[in-house]
Amino acid sequence: MSAAASVLSDDSLLSRLDRWFFRFESLLNLAGGIAIFLLVLLATVNVLGRWLLSAPISGYVDWVEQAMAFIAFFGLAYTQRMGGHIRMDILVGQFRRRWLWFTELLTTVLMLLVTLVLIYGSYLHFWRAYSIGDSSLDINLPTWPAKLVVPLALSVLALRLVLQIWGYLRALRKGGDSPVAVPLIESAADVAAKEAGSVSGHDH
Template identity: 30%
Template sequence: MKKKNFADGFINTIEWLAAIFVGLVALNIFINVLLRKFFSTSIPDYYDFGRLLLGILIFWGIAATSYRGGHITVDLVWAAANKKWKRIIDVFATLVLLFVVSVQTYTLFDKVHTTFTDNIQTADLNIPTWPFSLIAWIGDVCAVLLIAVRTWRLVFKPESLHDEHFEQKAME
């Protein structure tokens, strides 16, 4: 059994948190549908919670998929390249992703700050929405960290990657 290091534990934690947010979104929808169907009522701020939790889910989902390399990709050029160029393409693509998500994280922090300073609240319960934006932003920060780990591993330790088809890529 392979010994896990800090980075692997961090990656697994991010994936579990993303899964928990999927569960929270599904639970919010399920409970509200049951309440509306059988009791003609709904969760106060159901829509706001759903919207805010979905935002959190998206950014934590980006974090979870960015490291593994298991998301949808188009590898036409990569498939036709030799081993050296495949590695160059992988590093370049990951660096572009790191740049894009870093800029996104920087701009999302402005959203958190604006939501806090403008004291934006939910419609029914008047709950401040900035903590939801903050949790989404933390997910984006985690995405940057995981992409940085992926970049480092691509360059220095490609055998430690957890790509779905890494074994297949390594054999080519």
């Protein structure tokens, strides 16, 4: 599944937390988009400066390297909530109700464990850069702010995974086909119809 999935809601505490946290994830995703825009603007100024004035931006590569962390990691939790990460649904998509929720729960728990290990490792990487005063090669930009982004963004992802684990446990207990606060698997036809509506401006 690589397109945005449906996420249902109700009046439960889980659903309210999901919607509140989604607003925070959306702000982070917006910040990542702004970083992309600024990087494109920087690239344009650099090209024009080199072409027209023979004066490219000093440390352009250093700035690009620092921006990559913001671009790559700020949208992680948002994409997870929307069910937008690439995965194979050929087998899982055949399951229904409790078998489906059990499988989703298992994979989400495994993902959380991997994320916690990455948080630990990336934090040590940040702390080492901060402690030794690591900087970029050209204009000596400190590298620790970009490296701090990684454990922070992964921590947000971990919280999203905890909410989804809660959602799958609730679905496993109640059964049914409409759990809240988790991305639902959609058929290829549903995804295509949603994407067509998005392009045409007639979402339903």
